[in-house]
Each structure stands twice: as C-alpha cells, then as structure tokens.
Amino acid sequence: MxxxxxxxxxxxxxxxSAQQTNDLKLWYTNPAGTVWENALPLGNGFQGAMVYGNIEKEIFQLNEATVWSGSPNRNDNPNAKQALGEIRNLIFQGEYKKAEKLINENIITKKSHGQMFQPVGNLELSFSDQHNFTDYYRELDIEKAVAKTTYKVNGITYTREAFTSFPDRVLVIKLSADKPGKLSFRAHFTSQHKKQEITINGTNELSLSGTTSDHEGIEGKVKFNALAKFKVKGGQINTTGNSIQIEGADSVLIYVSIATNFINYKDISGSEKELAKSFLNKAFDKNYDKMKQAHIAQYQKYFKRVTLDLGTSTASKVPTDERLANFRNVSDPSFVTLYYQYGRYLLISSSQPGGQPANLQGIWNAGMTPAWDSKYTININTEMNYWPAEKTNLSEMHEPLLKMIQELGQTGKETAKVMYGARGWMAHHNTDIWRINGAVDGATWGVWNAGGGWLSQHLWEHYLYTGDKKYLESVYETLKGAADFYADFLVKDPTNGWLVVAPGNSPENSPAAHQGSAVTAGSTMDNQIVFDVFSSVIKASEVLGKNKQYTNSLKTLRNMLPPMQIGKHNQLQEWVDDVDDPKDNHRHISHLYGLYPSNQISAYRTPELFAAARNTLLQRGDISTGWSMGWKVNWWAKMQDGNHAYSLIQNQLTPLGVNKEGGGTYNNLFDAHPPFQIDGNFGCTSGITEMLMQSSDDAIHLLPALPDALKEYxxxxxxxxxxxxxxxxxxxxxxxxxxxxxxxxxxxxxxxxxxxxxxxxxxxxxxxxxxxxxxxxxxxxxxxxxxxxxxxxxxxxxxxxxxxxxxxxxxxxxxxxxxx
The missing domain is CATH 2.60.40 (Immunoglobulin-like)
Structure with a gap:
C-alpha cells in the first residue's frame, strides 16, 4: 500500500503518550453488594453477565438475548383504516382531543403492547469461610473485556476472573488462591421464572431450564437452558440437593452456556438443550489461557480500531466511583476517554453479527418486568444505540439492527396494508423481538408512525460509510418500502396545501395550544423524516441505476412537504403552527432531528435554521434524562460549541441524584434515565466523536467542537x-x-x-x-x-x-x- x-x-x-492501560479500566475498592447498577457488565452479543464481585456470595446475573416473554404474534388494529378519515378531519378542524380519543379506540392496539426482555437467572457462589477480607479490588478491563476481583482472607490472596467468550459463546469463570487447597464454596442457580427446573447432570454440571412469561394475552413459549459445568484442580466436588459443593480446591473453572429455542421472530422450533450442550462441550476441554487469549484477540479486532488519548491527570488515580463523583469539579480528561471507549465496549458486547440488536438495556437486565419492557423504542432510543457504530469503526456491530430493520420491513407490510390501506411497510414507536409494528401504549406515544422511516435511514447510512453497492442492492426494497408507505399515507393539509403526516405527533410532546394533546398533522420531525426517506431512496435508485420514473414521482412529493419554519420566539418550530412555548423543557426535542442525526440544518447551507436550532436548544435547557443529555451532546457538537457539549458530558457524568431533573450516571457508568437505559452511553460516545470529527455536511470537518478542557493536546x-x-x-x-x-x-x-x-x-x-x-x-x-x-x-x-x-x-x- x-x-x-x-x-x-x-x-x-x-x-x-500511548493510551494507558490503566485508563481503560473501571475499578473499585468495594463489592457491588445488592445494587445491580454497581455490578460490572460482560457480554459477547448473545450472552450477558453482570459480575457483582461480592465476597461471601458472588453473583453472576445472567442474560441471553433471545429470552423474551410471549411468542410470535402480531398486534395490528384493523379498525384504524376505517377511522382514519374522521381522525384526520378532526385534526384539521383543531379538535385534537376528539381525534386522540378515536386514535385510542381505533389505532392503538387491542392486543399486546410488546413483550418483555427477561433475565435467565443467577449463578451464585457461596463462600462460608470468607468473612474478614482485606485488600479488596475489582475491575472491568474494557481493553480486554475481562472482569477480575482480588482480595485477601487470613493472608491468602483470592482471585476471580471472568469473561464472556466471543469465539466460544460461553461465560468462563476462574477462581484461584495463592495457596493450595484453600477454595471451598457452594454453587447453585436461582431464577425468578415461574416455569423453571434446576437439576444436576452427573457430578459436575448444573442445569437451569425454564420457559418465559405469558404477557398481555400472549403465551410465553421461549424455552431456555443454562448449564454450568465445573472443572476442579485439587480438592473434591460433591452434589447437595440442587447445588454443587467444592471442597479444598486449588483452582476452579466454571463454564456457563445458555441457549433458547428461538430461531427467528417467527420460528421457535429450536432445541435449547442441544444447543446449550453443544456450546458447553466445545468449550469445556479447552485450555483456559488459550480461551482467554482467543477471546481477547477477537474482541480487540473491533475495540482496538479506535484509540483516543486526551491526556491524564492525578484525578485518574482514584476508583471509578470516586472519579464519577469528582468529575464536575476537577480536570480528568482520561475519564472522558474511559467513558468514550466504554460506549464502544458496550456496543461490541451487546450487538454481534448474527445476534439481536442492543435493546433498551443493551443485553443486561435483572428484572422480570423491566422498565418499558426493555423493548426497542424506535422514536429515538434504538436509533441512538447505533449512532457510534459506523463512525467509531464498528460497522459489523450495526448488522443486527440492519437485519431487524429488514425483518420489520417484512412484518410491516401487513401493518401498512391492514391499518392504513397503504403500500410499503411501516412501524410505529415501538417493537420487540417478535417484530411487532402496531401502535402501542396510547395516542401520546403510539400514533407516531415514523419508526420505520427513521430506522430505514440506518440502512442508507451503512452504505454511505462503506460504499458497498451489493449491500445497497440487498436492502433497496426495504428502503423503497418505507418511501412507498409515505407516498400513500401523506394527505393534503386543507389550510396550506402541503402534504403532511396525519395523524402524527412530535414525540412525546403535547403543546398546550393543541388542547394538551400530542396528536397533530405535519410535525416538523415527521416532515424531516419523510424528506430523508424520499431523498435516500432517490439517491439509492440513482446509484443502482433503476426506477427513474419512480424517483421523479418522489421528487414531486418531496417538493410538496412543509418547509421548516422559524417561529415568533426565533425558534425552530416543532409544529406546523407557531405554538412553541419557550419555557417548555421537555426531554424530547424531536424537531432537531434535522440537525442531528440528519443534516438538513447546516451552519453553511441553512444559517437561519441553524441559528433557530440553537435558540431551541437554549430554550429547552440542558438538564434532562440521560438519553436526552446524550442527544444534546451531539446537537451542541453540531453547533460547533465544544464548551457547551462538554458541560453536558459533565452533567451526564454526574452521580445519579445530583441533577435534580433526572439523568446522570450509575457507579458502573451505566446511563441513568433513570432507571438505566443504555442509549445515553451510546449517545455520548457518538457526541464525543462529533466534537472531534464530523462528516455529514459536505466535508470531513476536523475539530469542529473542541472544548477548552481538551484543547491542550x-x-x-x-x-x-x-x-x-x-x-x-x-x-x-x-x-x-x-x-x-x-x-x-x-x-x-x-x-x-x-x-x-x-x-x-x-x-x-x-x-x-x-x-x-x-x-x-x-x-x-x-x-x-x-x-x-x-x-x-x-x-x-x-x-x-x-x-x-x-x-x-x-x-x-x-x-x-x-x-x-
């Protein structure tokens, strides 16, 4: 070359200096205790584990990406098509509350509002002889994707090491002591599932089998099997009830495999027990050191593509929870580096080719009924999860989302036809592992029908970064389907003649001037998304040399969309009518989609809109929920205001509870909505990238928003x-x-x-x-x-x-x- x-x-x-190894560790001098958000996450895209680092009762909380409640189902509401005309008339007449009532009765699903991502259970290790410990230390090395705990009891140093192997799809745990015969503990599974069975296979293998929950009338049919097999050096291994007892060992290796009967969103005919056993058998006879080496090598193939050095300071010499508490008041540039790379670590760990996309909590969840079901919320949260994928050199991690979008493109065809009498495909604001497309929760959230349109832009973005025409050809029909839906669904606004989305909303905001209803026609975000959908299909068609007549029809429709507007408060209008409240501090600022992740609003091409977008950001304020602050980092980076973007990173990297209006970060650096949502982590990693390099507006812009705190070098x-x-x-x-x-x-x-x-x-x-x-x-x-x-x-x-x-x-x- x-x-x-x-x-x-x-x-x-x-x-x-080269990126310091110590700067790429989360480390602590206390166990996690009973607090899940103190535990440290491991994952290989299929299997997740939270490691507590407790002494007397160590906990490995286990997840598998396909363990969801319910079973294949659809949740379309066929009443929508007949009611659509009346709903639109009411909206155009300003009768928003009446339209909202009809939407709740006819568009919002009467079936499942989406299923739940559920935990498998815990592997618990009980040490009855380890009480008074000293020299405690635990860490998560995000450069190697390995967790480690060390401590001393009675002069003996104990070490626990764990990783979720990328090549082998098993959790591997090594326990050792620096003196022979000093390891004794009891191991057992626990699970919250009602339908479960814990058994012993032979003398050294635990098995946890179960079936996921029924939910909202959908029978739980996902079957899972977790196996833990023990390899003991020295000492003895015995079985006691449903547990395994280790006595007087020098070291112990534990291999944990998990599998389900899930094959895809419409097929759950697999054999979870055969698959779990196959993973376990392939791994069990392998040498631990070689497994660890292969794991690190496969992980670092992705992780080491991007290195960041922002310098260091004495502030970096304290444990991670103390750094978090201090960050707003001290100079600690390497903490920004750690947080940036932690976002990349989490994406690699929760989203691997062939697996499921990262959900609202990535791949980590301990609750049987998690907040918002830990689904895929596609009016911002799922998209934000993947903002770092292409720009931080993790294109392969994008693949599970791109696959899900194509699957939604299939399931969404029926939704478009049955609910709206439209061609193409669509999805509302939420989906799950069964690829539902219907409207859930209520009119304030669920009537928004641009989830499919927004997601489709990820297909186009992947092409923009890779230039892969073969790939573009493979996703073209899905892109086109998103445009086909809008071509049929758009309706003429009788007041001004523009083509608008009706009903729609501006997630998830409700202006007082609209009777406090979120229902509207032609919200700015809807207009921007339709503009992008039409534009990407037009360009894709040109690249592939096809459908010229079709693209001309899309250009005609695009010209009939509402323009963006600047209102009386010098703000970018959120709605067609000028009803924004400058005192509105709502967490969603959806109409700035046009600034980021889209590039319709530009400092160089649309300077008035750019200025109006800044006024909107100032009026909305900084403090918000975690994911919202993550989005704001990206917006202020696009504003080329590095100091403001950095102040939001400081707000984000604040212990939960300090920011009065929500947001912040847990001790394990998980984003706090609150509760935990992983999107804020990914949003900030994207935002830091945008501070250093942007490539969306006609050029590669270098150092567009470098803050004073990071200017030195x-x-x-x-x-x-x-x-x-x-x-x-x-x-x-x-x-x-x-x-x-x-x-x-x-x-x-x-x-x-x-x-x-x-x-x-x-x-x-x-x-x-x-x-x-x-x-x-x-x-x-x-x-x-x-x-x-x-x-x-x-x-x-x-x-x-x-x-x-x-x-x-x-x-x-x-x-x-x-x-x-």
Whole structure:
C-alpha cells in the first residue's frame, strides 16, 4: 500500500503518550453488594453477565438475548383504516382531543403492547469461610473485556476472573488462591421464572431450564437452558440437593452456556438443550489461557480500531466511583476517554453479527418486568444505540439492527396494508423481538408512525460509510418500502396545501395550544423524516441505476412537504403552527432531528435554521434524562460549541441524584434515565466523536467542537467518515490541528474543513474547495426555503472560521497531512 506524504512532520514539545492501560479500566475498592447498577457488565452479543464481585456470595446475573416473554404474534388494529378519515378531519378542524380519543379506540392496539426482555437467572457462589477480607479490588478491563476481583482472607490472596467468550459463546469463570487447597464454596442457580427446573447432570454440571412469561394475552413459549459445568484442580466436588459443593480446591473453572429455542421472530422450533450442550462441550476441554487469549484477540479486532488519548491527570488515580463523583469539579480528561471507549465496549458486547440488536438495556437486565419492557423504542432510543457504530469503526456491530430493520420491513407490510390501506411497510414507536409494528401504549406515544422511516435511514447510512453497492442492492426494497408507505399515507393539509403526516405527533410532546394533546398533522420531525426517506431512496435508485420514473414521482412529493419554519420566539418550530412555548423543557426535542442525526440544518447551507436550532436548544435547557443529555451532546457538537457539549458530558457524568431533573450516571457508568437505559452511553460516545470529527455536511470537518478542557493536546486514531475515509491519525495541540493521516478506501474527492491552514509538501498550497463537493457520498439535498414568522428577528450565528480544501484521492491509498 502506497503512502502519500503531504506536508512535513511537525514535532511538538508535549508528548502524546500511548493510551494507558490503566485508563481503560473501571475499578473499585468495594463489592457491588445488592445494587445491580454497581455490578460490572460482560457480554459477547448473545450472552450477558453482570459480575457483582461480592465476597461471601458472588453473583453472576445472567442474560441471553433471545429470552423474551410471549411468542410470535402480531398486534395490528384493523379498525384504524376505517377511522382514519374522521381522525384526520378532526385534526384539521383543531379538535385534537376528539381525534386522540378515536386514535385510542381505533389505532392503538387491542392486543399486546410488546413483550418483555427477561433475565435467565443467577449463578451464585457461596463462600462460608470468607468473612474478614482485606485488600479488596475489582475491575472491568474494557481493553480486554475481562472482569477480575482480588482480595485477601487470613493472608491468602483470592482471585476471580471472568469473561464472556466471543469465539466460544460461553461465560468462563476462574477462581484461584495463592495457596493450595484453600477454595471451598457452594454453587447453585436461582431464577425468578415461574416455569423453571434446576437439576444436576452427573457430578459436575448444573442445569437451569425454564420457559418465559405469558404477557398481555400472549403465551410465553421461549424455552431456555443454562448449564454450568465445573472443572476442579485439587480438592473434591460433591452434589447437595440442587447445588454443587467444592471442597479444598486449588483452582476452579466454571463454564456457563445458555441457549433458547428461538430461531427467528417467527420460528421457535429450536432445541435449547442441544444447543446449550453443544456450546458447553466445545468449550469445556479447552485450555483456559488459550480461551482467554482467543477471546481477547477477537474482541480487540473491533475495540482496538479506535484509540483516543486526551491526556491524564492525578484525578485518574482514584476508583471509578470516586472519579464519577469528582468529575464536575476537577480536570480528568482520561475519564472522558474511559467513558468514550466504554460506549464502544458496550456496543461490541451487546450487538454481534448474527445476534439481536442492543435493546433498551443493551443485553443486561435483572428484572422480570423491566422498565418499558426493555423493548426497542424506535422514536429515538434504538436509533441512538447505533449512532457510534459506523463512525467509531464498528460497522459489523450495526448488522443486527440492519437485519431487524429488514425483518420489520417484512412484518410491516401487513401493518401498512391492514391499518392504513397503504403500500410499503411501516412501524410505529415501538417493537420487540417478535417484530411487532402496531401502535402501542396510547395516542401520546403510539400514533407516531415514523419508526420505520427513521430506522430505514440506518440502512442508507451503512452504505454511505462503506460504499458497498451489493449491500445497497440487498436492502433497496426495504428502503423503497418505507418511501412507498409515505407516498400513500401523506394527505393534503386543507389550510396550506402541503402534504403532511396525519395523524402524527412530535414525540412525546403535547403543546398546550393543541388542547394538551400530542396528536397533530405535519410535525416538523415527521416532515424531516419523510424528506430523508424520499431523498435516500432517490439517491439509492440513482446509484443502482433503476426506477427513474419512480424517483421523479418522489421528487414531486418531496417538493410538496412543509418547509421548516422559524417561529415568533426565533425558534425552530416543532409544529406546523407557531405554538412553541419557550419555557417548555421537555426531554424530547424531536424537531432537531434535522440537525442531528440528519443534516438538513447546516451552519453553511441553512444559517437561519441553524441559528433557530440553537435558540431551541437554549430554550429547552440542558438538564434532562440521560438519553436526552446524550442527544444534546451531539446537537451542541453540531453547533460547533465544544464548551457547551462538554458541560453536558459533565452533567451526564454526574452521580445519579445530583441533577435534580433526572439523568446522570450509575457507579458502573451505566446511563441513568433513570432507571438505566443504555442509549445515553451510546449517545455520548457518538457526541464525543462529533466534537472531534464530523462528516455529514459536505466535508470531513476536523475539530469542529473542541472544548477548552481538551484543547491542550490530544490524539484519536481509527474514526470512519462517510465515503469510505478512515482517519488513521488526528492530533492537535493548543486547539490547532498539527497532524493528520487519512486512508481513502473508495477513492474520490476528499474535502477537508480544518480549523487552521494545512499545505502540500514543498510548501505548495492545497486546492481551496468551491461549490458542491463532487464526491457522491457528500452531496446533500436542498431543503425548501425556510418560512420565518413576522415576529421573528433571526440572524445567522457567528461561527468559527475554517479552511476548506479538496484533494482527489485514489482507492486504497493513504494521505498524510501535517501542518507546516
């Protein structure tokens, strides 16, 4: 592979040390006790475990990604089609409450509102001889995906180590003591499931079998089997009732496998016992050290693609829970690094090819009836889970979501037809492992029908990063189906003639001017999503050279969508009518979808809308639930306001309870909605990336929102950008770019936006960019002209001056830019 050197290397005095191993550990000097959010998460995308690190009773709380209540089912409400016309008339007449009543009666499902992600149970190890311990330490090494606990009792050092093997799909636990014959404990399974059986197989194997719960009239039919098999060095192993007793061992290995009868969302005919046994048998005779080595190697294949160094300080020398408590008041840049990489760790651990997507809690849940059923909430939360996937070089982790979207594209065809008489496919605001598409919960949430439209953009995003035309061809019909639904569902607003989504809402907000009802027509978010759906299908059709007449029809429809509007408070309007309340601090700011994750609102292409979006953010305020703060980090990064984005990271990295209006972080760095939702973790990892590099608005923008707290120096390697570009190295000092290396995997024009000037070698000037970026992956669709209320006094913002360059690249070559 050739390397093109552009510029000369600049030596700088401050050393950027390699990412320190100690900075990539969560560590503590106390056990988790009885608090689940103190335990440490392990996962391999299929199997999850929470490790408590308790001395007398160690707990490994177990999950498996397909252990859900219920069984294959549909929850469409066929009454919707007949009531649709009357509901629309009421909305257009301003009778929102009456429309809401009809929606609850005719659109919201009369069947299941979605099933629940449920735990398997616990593997518990009881140590009757370990009471007075000292020198306690536990850690989660996110560089290796291994948890470890050490402590001393009566001068003996005990060590416990655990990992969920990526190659072998088993949880492996090693217990050891530094003196022979000192390990004695009782092991047993516990489970909350009503339908369960715990047995002993032979002399060294525990079995927990069960069936998941019935829920909302849907019979639980997922059968699971968890097996724990013990390999003892020295000592004795005996069975007592439904437990296994270890006496006087030198060390013990425990292999835990879990499987279910789930094959896919419509087939649960598998054999959970045969599958669990096959995983266990393949792993049991393997050497522990070699298994651990293979596990780390497969994990690091993903994790080590991106490294981040933001420097360190003395604040990093204390346990993680203390760092969390101190973070708002001290300089601790490496804590940002840890939190950033923890998000990537959680995505790798909860979303693997061939498995299920990360749900509302990733893959970790201890409750039989978790908050919001731990489903896939697709009016923001599921999408946010995958914001880091492409840009932080984890495209493979995106695959389970992309597969789920295609499955929803199949189940959603019937929903579109039965409920709305429309072609294509759709989904409302929630789904589950059975790929339901019907409207759940109530009109305030459930009538929103853009879940499928928003999700479809993930299919398009994956193409924008990879340039894989074969993949694009494989998902084209799903993309097109999302557009077909809107082409049939849109209706003309009698007041202004625009095509609008009706009924819809702006999740999950209810303006007082609409009688306190969330039901509306033509919310700004709906309009933005329809715009993106049409635009991506138009572009995909052009890339694949098909359906020109069809795309022309979509362009016609797109031109009839409402424009974005600036209201009397200089805000981006959330609804078609100017009814925003500047004192509204609702956690959802859904109409800023157009700023992020979409790129319809731009500092350079739509400056008035950009300024209005900032006013909306200021009016809504900072403090909110965890996932909402995660989204706000991304928005303020797009605003190129690094200090504001960083202040939100400080708010997020605050112990639960400090922020009066919710949000914050648990001691194990899980996001607190509260309760725990994993989306805030993923949202912040995405937001930190957006602070350092953006590639959505016509160019790769470097250091667009670098906060003062991180300006001194830093380095990041391995980020991905649209168009197949990879940031092999990006360094800065005193807020200025000092070194840059980019690999072009697809070729084409590389447009760079930089905070300071860069030059070609021999001091030759780079080509200054002008006009549209010729790279097809960066060509944006122009939104309709903004409507500005007569009372508004909006002015474009002063933004940081930048330099814009074009470099024509060749596929597979590396280009190094370093500042003079």
């Amino acid at each position: 050739k390397i093109y050197w552009i510029g000369i290397v600049l030596f700088f005095g401050v050393s950027l 830093g380095e990041i390697r391995g980020l991905k950008a649209r168009g197949g570009f990879e940031i092999k190295d990006l360094k800065w000092k005193d807020g200025k770019l000092i070194a840059l290396t980019i690999q072009s995997n697809l070729g084409g024009n590389l447009r760079l936006r930089t905070p300071n000037e860069i030059k070609l070698k021999n001091n030759k000037e780079l080509k200054t960019a002008a006009g549209k970026n010729p790279n097809v992956f960066y060509q944006t669709e122009e939104v309709k002209k903004t409507l500005i209320a007569a009372a508004a006094t909006i002015k474009p913002l002063d933004i940081n001056s930048t330099n814009l360059y074009d470099i024509e690249t060749e596929k597979g070559k590396i280009y190094s830019f370093v500042i003079k």
